C-alpha cells in the first residue's frame with residue numbers, strides 16, 4: 001500500500017518493511033473485528049492509514065523531543081482498539097506501552113491484537129484510569145501519557161497527571177481549535193502539579209486533516225487527594 005509507505009517515510013519510521021507488515025496485519029484485524037462489534041467509524045483502508053496510523057505517529061516527534069534516552073514507559077488512556085498506544089509501539093519498539101481502557105470488550109480486542117502481532121512490551125489494563133491513579137503500582141510511574149478522543153482536557157488531566165512521574169509528559173491529541181478547552185483546564189493542570197508547555201498545530205501528511213497536540217509537563221507531585229473517584233469527577237470536574 002503506497003499511502004502507508006509515504007506515511008512511514010514522512011515520520012522516518014525505522015525498519016519500514018517490518019513495520020508496514022505489522023500495520024497491515026493490525027488494520028486487517030481491526031477492520032475484520034469491526035464487522036462484529038463497533039471499534040471505529042472508519043471502515044476504509046485509506047481513512048484508517050491517515051486517521052488512525054498517521055494521527056498516532058504524529059506523537060513520535062514529541063516523544064523523541066522529551067525522551068531522555070532511556071526506554072520510556074507510556075500509558076495510553078482510553079486506548080479503545082489501540083490508538084494511539086499500540087500504533088506507536090509498532091513504530092517505536094523501545095517504548096513499553098500500557099494500553100488502558102475501561103471497556104472489557106475493547107481490552108479483549110487489544111489483547112488479541114497484541115498476541116496476534118507477537119509484540120512484547122505491551123500490557124493491557126482494563127480499569128478506569130482514575131482508579132489506576134490511586135494504586136501505588138501505577139501512580140507516578142509513567143514517562144508519557146497519551147489520550148485521544150476520551151474526554152475534555154480538564155477531566156483527562158485528572159486521569160493522566162497522577163500517573164506521570166515528575167518530569168513526565170502528557171500528550172493530549174485534540175482537534176485544531178482547542179484553545180478554549182486548554183484555557184478551561186489551566187487551573188486543573190496547576191492543581192495537579194503540571195503546566196502546559198505548548199500547543200502544536202499541524203496537518204496530517206497526505207491529507208488535509210488538521211490536528212493539535214497539547215504538551216503538558218508534570219513539575220511537582222500530585223496532591224494525594226487526586227484523582228478523585230468517578231462520581232466526584234463527573235459531578236464536579238476540576
Ligand SMILES: C[S@@+](CC[C@H](N)C(=O)[O-])C[C@H]1O[C@@H](n2cnc3c(N)ncnc32)[C@H](O)[C@@H]1O
Nearest residue numbers: 078079080083101102103127128129148149150
Ligand atoms: C471514543 S473512544 C477513543 C478510543 C481511541 N483512543 C481512539 O482514539 O480511537 C474512548 C475510549 O475511552 C474509554 N474510556 C472512557 N473513559 C475512560 C476512563 N475513565 N478510563 C479508561 N478508559 C476510558 C472508553 O471505554 C472508550 O474505549
